[in-house]
Amino acid sequence: MGTKIAIVNVKEYDSIQDAIVAAIQLVEDSFKFNILDCKNILLKPNLLRATKDACTQPEFVDGTLAYLKQKKIPKETINIGDSPGQINTFASKIAQKVGIYDVVEREGINFIDFEREVPVKVKIEGALRFKECYISKPVIDCDLLIDLPKLKTHGEATITGAIKNYWGIIPGGLKAKTHLLGKTADQFGEVLADNYSWVVKNKPNRLIVYDLHTIMQGAMGPVSGRMKNWNLVLAGTDELALDTVALEIGKYKGLQYVPHLKNAYERGLGIGDLNEIEIVGIPLEEAKKMTPKFKVPGRRMTKLATSITGGIVYRITKRIPTLIKKKCAQCGQCSEICPAMAIEFKKNEYPRFNRDVCISCLCCMEICPQEAIKAKKRGFFGLFHKY
Numbered sequence: 001m002g003t004k005i006a007i008v009n010v011k012e013y014d015s016i017q018d019a020i021v022a023a024i025q026l027v028e029d030s031f032k033f034n035i036l037d038c039k040n041i042l043l044k045p046n047l048l049r050a051t052k053d054a055c056t057q058p059e060f061v062d063g064t065l066a067y068l069k070q071k072k073i074p075k076e077t078i079n080i081g082d083s084p085g086q087i088n089t090f091a092s093k094i095a096q097k098v099g100i101y102d103v104v105e106r107e108g109i110n111f112i113d114f115e116r117e118v119p120v121k122v123k124i125e126g127a128l129r130f131k132e133c134y135i136s137k138p139v140i141d142c143d144l145l146i147d148l149p150k151l152k153t154h155g156e157a158t159i160t161g162a163i164k165n166y167w168g169i170i171p172g173g174l175k176a177k178t179h180l181l182g183k184t185a186d187q188f189g190e191v192l193a194d195n196y197s198w199v200v201k202n203k204p205n206r207l208i209v210y211d212l213h214t215i216m217q218g219a220m221g222p223v224s225g226r227m228k229n230w231n232l233v234l235a236g237t238d239e240l241a242l243d244t245v246a247l248e249i250g251k252y253k254g255l256q257y258v259p260h261l262k263n264a265y266e267r268g269l270g271i272g273d274l275n276e277i278e279i280v281g282i283p284l285e286e287a288k289k290m291t292p293k294f295k296v297p298g299r300r301m302t303k304l305a306t307s308i309t310g311g312i313v314y315r316i317t318k319r320i321p322t323l324i325k326k327k328c329a330q331c332g333q334c335s336e337i338c339p340a341m342a343i344e345f346k347k348n349e350y351p352r353f354n355r356d357v358c359i360s361c362l363c364c365m366e367i368c369p370q371e372a373i374k375a376k377k378r379g380f381f382g383l384f385h386k387y
């Protein structure tokens, strides 16, 4: 067996925190590190927006800290941080709104806003697109990285989970600019896999505690999609294997249609073959029976059809950002973050989108504090556009 993953049913425990401790204990014999030797531990939740649904739940921070406490790890050696990529919004602000900060304060853990730290320029050896990038210094410095992802659908990446959560190690607005390196979903998948390859090569000591307690699905993920209770916690040390198992639990058979997972698998960055994954805790088939089908927006059909029709279906189904004027507060954040400079903004006016240069990264939709931007499929009118 190549790697071990724990699947735990939260309903079998008194609390989510207890289930998390049990999940980690089930895989601790597969750790490639001695946790007692780690002197700089960094927890990396998914803090995207100030809504509980869009973020890793506070219980996952709490449960992971409970495990570290059981191991008598000094709290002074534990940090937690993230970078949501929104202008003027720090992870700590989101953490306060979603309840994570309460846990951090109660446990006396240090919270780090990655944007406030000096970013470190690194080269990514063997990268396909993302050859040079900036990584937040706390990530460079840590000797154990604990990834706390949540499973959600994602407009550009198809899903966000264990691998995509590392996008947050790039500080702030620098993330959005890298979208220019990957203008199509496949290219962006290569960029995400490049970023993941840096983690694999430079952070050998990793633990992943995966929030499958509540998941987000449908076309509005990762911000305001539909929530489903799966009541599961996964734990392991291989992100690709964890994403693979998460999608298998959701009966989503299109792993090859999630570009960053496909790319990471082809490059051997992790284990993506179920035959090489040892499952402990509840059996995979039992987990599959507990959960409804994970509803991922139609990228699979889009990509399949694209390969057949040479782009016609892609042009019809491409999603473009559309303004909902009555919600817009004319703050200009979408214009500031747009990596393609496709949004013109003047004070006290509504933003104007230049479709010719828009790369459909949907960063503007993710960042808008008013949820005033929605992704709209172009439909057959797309046939008449060059972009």
Ligand code: SF4
Pocket: 323, 327, 328, 329, 330, 331, 332, 333, 334, 335, 351, 367, 368, 369, 370, 371, 372, 373
């Ligand atoms: S669309 Fe959103 S981010 Fe852009 S100006 Fe309006 S409120 Fe601000």
Ligand code: SF4
Pocket: 321, 337, 338, 339, 340, 341, 342, 343, 353, 357, 358, 359, 360, 361, 362, 363, 364, 365
């Ligand atoms: S307008 Fe929005 S979707 Fe288009 S490139 Fe700019 S941020 Fe991305």
